[in-house]
Amino acid sequence: MRTLAVGERALLVELDSGEETEAFHAELLRRRAAGALPAVTEIVPAARTVLLDGVEEPGRLAAVVAGWEVEPLHARVDPAVEIPVRYDGPDLPDVAALWGVTPEEVARIHSAAEFRVAFCGFAPGFGYLTGLPAAYEVPRRATPRTAVPAGSVAMAGPYTGVYPRASPGGWRLIGTTDAVLWDPARDPAALLSPGTRVRFVPRGVGGR
Numbered sequence: 001m002r003t004l005a006v007g008e009r010a011l012l013v014e015l016d017s018g019e020e021t022e023a024f025h026a027e028l029l030r031r032r033a034a035g036a037l038p039a040v041t042e043i044v045p046a047a048r049t050v051l052l053d054g055v056e057e058p059g060r061l062a063a064v065v066a067g068w069e070v071e072p073l074h075a076r077v078d079p080a081v082e083i084p085v086r087y088d089g090p091d092l093p094d095v096a097a098l099w100g101v102t103p104e105e106v107a108r109i110h111s112a113a114e115f116r117v118a119f120c121g122f123a124p125g126f127g128y129l130t131g132l133p134a135a136y137e138v139p140r141r142a143t144p145r146t147a148v149p150a151g152s153v154a155m156a157g158p159y160t161g162v163y164p165r166a167s168p169g170g171w172r173l174i175g176t177t178d179a180v181l182w183d184p185a186r187d188p189a190a191l192l193s194p195g196t197r198v199r200f201v202p203r204g205v206g207g208r
Contacts, residue, residue, distance in 0.1 A: 125182025
């Protein structure tokens, strides 16, 4: 763990891996909920960092977090958001070929995994979900699509994500969902937030 003061009221914490970052972010949320975290206005996780904003004394907080024993994520139990998905994406056959399995097996493997939102970005409501073993990582498409439909379930590198609205994208599309990822009239507007557990519930493969 490395810490760096950002301006006068923020602290950037750098971790060695995505797993450590997710665990550290979860620990921050747990301590804040328990009233055991010094005043922080905002907690913003990314792939390998967590930014703590609105900190009165960044140096003092850096010393505090350096002494924490952070629990591994598998020791935590909290409710999971279930997202129904039909595995009918145009890139499903390509992913099956990369994995050396059938499209049906891709659906089985993907839906059997337990995901967690590592961080959010790209578009409002878009979460970068981790949970598949490294052996199932897939490269982005060589040529991005100019338009990806809202509700597309996609993969790239170690991440799975759901497009909350139509937009360009280079991820591999493996399925679709009717779940609404972003609704300004809802509180909270985002269905997914950093730290949320997610399960994909299969509703068929292709036309079945």
